[in-house]
Amino acid sequence: MEVQNDIKHIAFIMDGNGRWAKKRMMPREYGHNFGAKKFREVASYCYDIGVPYVTFYAFSTENWKRPVSEVNAIMKLFMEYLDEAQKSRDKDVGIAFLGEKMRFSEEMRSKMKFLENATSACHKKLCIAINYGGRAEIVDAVNKLFSEGKTEITEEDITNNIYSGICPPPDMIIRTGGEMRLSNFLMWQSAYSELFFTDTLWPDLRKSEIDDIIEQFGKRKRRFGGV
């Protein structure tokens, strides 16, 4: 389908991998494997329908609370993605990682940095929120501004210094997995995003459902405080 609504940015909260696996009596990691495949499929679909900015919530600052084995499995999938993206990059798509990178291994950080630098001139953007926290993002921006000597901070300063400074705010945020909350995702950027929640578990999300959500988006009246 063609995107009629001039949507510039869609952000996804990829939730429900664990429950998807549990339904199949499989370990949670099994769900993350399928979730990682779905992430690739959904990203390329968004570019196909003409959306230039796409963001995925892959791992929150709170997700470190999970069992080490699960965290390791997610990091392994992330490493696989980094290697794959390095080898067969879509020349059009710039990759940016939103989150605090110091928590990751040296190897992982250097791969992330390489990809970001190699793709920084691309017009389309793929943002991956990993070790991401919306509150931490705002605090980091404020501290950065202080360290630069600022004593008074404007909204514009924060907008320009959050991790996703390169992206316009998301027009829509889609959360799979049935929970109706943001779980610390894009606290600053979501001020006027249209929110969509679906019970579909992330690995089950289909293109046709994305089309339906986009159709619903088209019917919403975005007033941004006006009349």
Ligand code: IPE
């Ligand atoms: C994936 O879904 C999101 C990540 C944190 C990687 P979950 O792993 O939270 O799946 P559920 O919510 O337990 O089903």
Ligand code: IPE
């Ligand atoms: C949100 O999902 C984080 C990601 C999708 C990466 P969670 O599963 O961590 O959220 P809660 O714990 O249900 O709020």
Ligand code: MG
């Ligand atoms: Mg979850």
